[in-house]
Amino acid sequence: MHLSLRTLAVAAFFSLSQFACEGTNTGNPNTDPTGGPGLGEVGGCKKQSSTEVAPDALTFLGATPDDVLAMALGSHTETLTWHAQDIASYGPESGEHELVINVASRGAARVVKYVPDDNGVAEFGGDCGEQLELPVRVDLSSDGGALDEHFDATLVARSALSASLHYAPSPTALGGSFAITTVHRPGFTLAQVDLSVAFTRFGSSGSFDGVFEIRSNDSVGAAPGNGPLASWGLARCPTEGHAVPLDQDIAGFSGNDVLAMLQGASQGKVSFDGATPSNVSLSFAAESGGICALLERPTFGSGTPGTLLIGGTLTVDSADGRIDARWPVRVRAVPNEQAELGELTIGLDTERPARLDAASAPYGLSGVDVAGFDSSSLGLALQVSPSEGLRGTVSVTGFTHPMCSTDVVSEPGGGSSSPGCPGSRPTEVTQATFTP
Numbered sequence: 001m002h003l004s005l006r007t008l009a010v011a012a013f014f015s016l017s018q019f020a021c022e023g024t025n026t027g028n029p030n031t032d033p034t035g036g037p038g039l040g041e042v043g044g045c046k047k048q049s050s051t052e053v054a055p056d057a058l059t060f061l062g063a064t065p066d067d068v069l070a071m072a073l074g075s076h077t078e079t080l081t082w083h084a085q086d087i088a089s090y091g092p093e094s095g096e097h098e099l100v101i102n103v104a105s106r107g108a109a110r111v112v113k114y115v116p117d118d119n120g121v122a123e124f125g126g127d128c129g130e131q132l133e134l135p136v137r138v139d140l141s142s143d144g145g146a147l148d149e150h151f152d153a154t155l156v157a158r159s160a161l162s163a164s165l166h167y168a169p170s171p172t173a174l175g176g177s178f179a180i181t182t183v184h185r186p187g188f189t190l191a192q193v194d195l196s197v198a199f200t201r202f203g204s205s206g207s208f209d210g211v212f213e214i215r216s217n218d219s220v221g222a223a224p225g226n227g228p229l230a231s232w233g234l235a236r237c238p239t240e241g242h243a244v245p246l247d248q249d250i251a252g253f254s255g256n257d258v259l260a261m262l263q264g265a266s267q268g269k270v271s272f273d274g275a276t277p278s279n280v281s282l283s284f285a286a287e288s289g290g291i292c293a294l295l296e297r298p299t300f301g302s303g304t305p306g307t308l309l310i311g312g313t314l315t316v317d318s319a320d321g322r323i324d325a326r327w328p329v330r331v332r333a334v335p336n337e338q339a340e341l342g343e344l345t346i347g348l349d350t351e352r353p354a355r356l357d358a359a360s361a362p363y364g365l366s367g368v369d370v371a372g373f374d375s376s377s378l379g380l381a382l383q384v385s386p387s388e389g390l391r392g393t394v395s396v397t398g399f400t401h402p403m404c405s406t407d408v409v410s411e412p413g414g415g416s417s418s419p420g421c422p423g424s425r426p427t428e429v430t431q432a433t434f435t436p
Contacts, residue, residue, distance in 0.1 A: 205233030241292035251306025325364025373398030
């Protein structure tokens, strides 16, 4: 038995919340025993049916196997970046190196349908479903010789926009000269390596990861880490989606179309706590570089392929002076049933939380007093639609933390316990409503 950091994270999440999260860019926590990233029996899904399809046959993806293969076949040259690790040092490569990936077809494509097994991921919100599986041969090498891998794999597509493969050999089976030179935590060894590759119309991305474990009698533990050993193409979208150009049409619209729709909703009204509305202006500045696109259906949770995610800063100014704010936000654009740009949602970017400004204007909102609370938070829920324009709310909530003792209490019979503690008490300080 071995536990990777990815496996531990998924297990911990299930045990704490019993709900599911969206999948990552490449790879899949549901490891396919055939070597693909698909939904194998060990991942909580079992195969129900498998049907061979012709190269030019239209599949449930709305694309043919040849269409999917076109994203992966041939040669791909990428910049591989090696990442220093706390648990171990390695060689012979470090920093940036050239990575070459060659992919060739080696057999017929199949549409494979999976259903949950008796202990399947479906109970956590997982989606077994259908996927297109294509057997391929992969040759992958880095210019310094650390990676020189040649293996058969299964290319898996869950949408027409991307396809991925997975390879997890024993470290002793690697063909290149990659090696651990020093382990900084006694007792830990490199038990497995994990290579995940994704292909899109915009290039490939992926990671080379390691599983470090320590054994004691019949137990096994995994070391905490700080990301993959090496990666390419994923810097801008570490947790959701793939990096794509701003002007690229993904599923009926581009990032530029999203920005144009935001510009069209730059004027509106805002009313605090039901008071007389005031004119308000909004502007959005996207982060430099590309944007992120959800190119496949997540294994866990929900998500529509073609969804665009754009991070940036939302500037909001009201004529009455109540709002003079610069909020870090994330815009999500989801295609509608006609594969057109539907409703936009704008929420705070939780990776860049809004900070409390001067006491007189917390979060850029004047007339808001949070001094009497132990803490406070800003809530932002805005929508922009082609038919209704801008709507939504911004709110400030204050929290009063309970005074709870952490002293251990002795109990009759020699036991002991810590007293329970209720959660923080929320109070809505203010809410502003936006209308066209």
